[in-house]
Structures are given as C-alpha cells and as structure tokens.
Amino acid sequence: MSVEVERKFLCNADTLKTLEEIGAVCVGQRQFPDQYFDTPKFDLTLRDVWLRKRKGCWELKCPATVDGTDETSGEQSKAAALCTRYKEITSLPEIQLRVKEVVKDVCEDRETETSSSQEDESWLGKMNLVCFAEFTTVRRSFTLEEEGVQIDLDHADFDYHVGEIEVLVPEGGDVQSALEKIERTARKLGLTGDQRVEGKMNVYLKRNHPEHYAKLLSEHIL
Numbered sequence: 001m002s003v004e005v006e007r008k009f010l011c012n013a014d015t016l017k018t019l020e021e022i023g024a025v026c027v028g029q030r031q032f033p034d035q036y037f038d039t040p041k042f043d044l045t046l047r048d049v050w051l052r053k054r055k056g057c058w059e060l061k062c063p064a065t066v067d068g069t070d071e072t073s074g075e076q077s078k079a080a081a082l083c084t085r086y087k088e089i090t091s092l093p094e095i096q097l098r099v100k101e102v103v104k105d106v107c108e109d110r111e112t113e114t115s116s117s118q119e120d121e122s123w124l125g126k127m128n129l130v131c132f133a134e135f136t137t138v139r140r141s142f143t144l145e146e147e148g149v150q151i152d153l154d155h156a157d158f159d160y161h162v163g164e165i166e167v168l169v170p171e172g173g174d175v176q177s178a179l180e181k182i183e184r185t186a187r188k189l190g191l192t193g194d195q196r197v198e199g200k201m202n203v204y205l206k207r208n209h210p211e212h213y214a215k216l217l218s219e220h221i222l
C-alpha cells in the first residue's frame, strides 16, 4: 500500500510550454473510464472513502493519517495544506475488507461474502453499492526526474481540465520530502494562489449531485 501525495493546479494555455522549459519529459497519453461506487446514502464518501473501478481494476482511496511532525514551519504547513494525502489500495480482498468495515452498520442483514475476481461484481449488491459517477479522462503524463515527481494534465469528458503534481510514497516513507518536492515543482511551474484547486470529482458532484456535494463541503471532506 502506498500514499499518494498530490497537489492539483489549474492549467492554462502556457502550461505545456512551461513544462517543456523546466525539463519535464512527456511519458505518454492514455484514456481511462472511471466508475465510482457508494451506498445510496453515500456512507463511503461521507467518510472520505472513494471506491472506483478504473479500466476494469478496483481501487480504493482513503485518508492517510497525518503525522504531526510533517509540517514544522508556517510556510511548510501552508504548502502542505494545498496537498492531499490518500492511501491507495489496489488489492481487491483488502478493498472489500475496508469497505465492509464502513458499510457493515448499514447493511446488517445482508450477506457480505466477497470474491476476488475483478470481473465478479456480485459483492457490490451484497454491500448495497451503486455507481454514482461515471466519466472518462484523457491524461497526459510528464516526469520531472530531478524532483522525482509525476505531473498529469487531465481532461475529463464533462469538459473540465485540471493538472496534478504527485508523488507516491511507499508505506512508512517520507511524506515531508514528498511535500517539499511538490512545493519546489509548483514554484518551477510558476503556480501561485493559496487555495486548493477543485478535482474532477468536486466538479462532477457539483453538477450531478449538488445536495451530496453541499454535504461533503459542510463536513469538510471536499
């Protein structure tokens, strides 16, 4: 299991040129469909747990516990506040275990036996999970080798563009160093602003599930 440390940013007409100027290397373009699942009452996302199927593979993102020693100065904590940190789980049995933990209170009488095949979706019904968001992203990826960061430029099919600078930290790895790499890269890209930039899901929910979006905002999950 690894922790994804990530800062989103708004792209503009100059972003590609700037990436080239700072020495970022394009490592490819791909397109992938995402389907996100939750209970009808949104029990997962209201706990900041995000279950998705991307190109046929299950993935779960849940908050990484923040180590209090991560940010030592005011500037560091400001930079850290612009980043998110999520554990990324890709093992299906582990995903099912985590999801079961959350939904067990809301589907007591249901049979929640799981399966380990990516294609067998019968566990979704047993855990009362339905698809609440579906969209496709075209992603261009770059690396900035001197910093060890990946930069993605995403275009979602509901016409939203967003960039992200990300570092994957292995379990128990140095999150502080990842935050510093992201901060240096953001400066090289000339990013200004001290507000978190909306991710694809924020914009999708705002448009398609405005009540749930408002609830997530009021619970400080988005």
Ligand code: V4E
Binding pocket: 006, 008, 050, 061, 084, 086, 164, 196, 197, 198, 199, 200, 201, 202, 221, 222
């Ligand atoms: C963690 C999360 C969500 C799941 C989708 O995560 P995100 O990183 O936005 O998607 P994507 O496609 O870039 O995934 P990747 O390919 O990098 O794995 S949806 C909402 N959240 C929480 C969240 C948050 N609280 N704040 C921000 C700025 N983003 C996401």
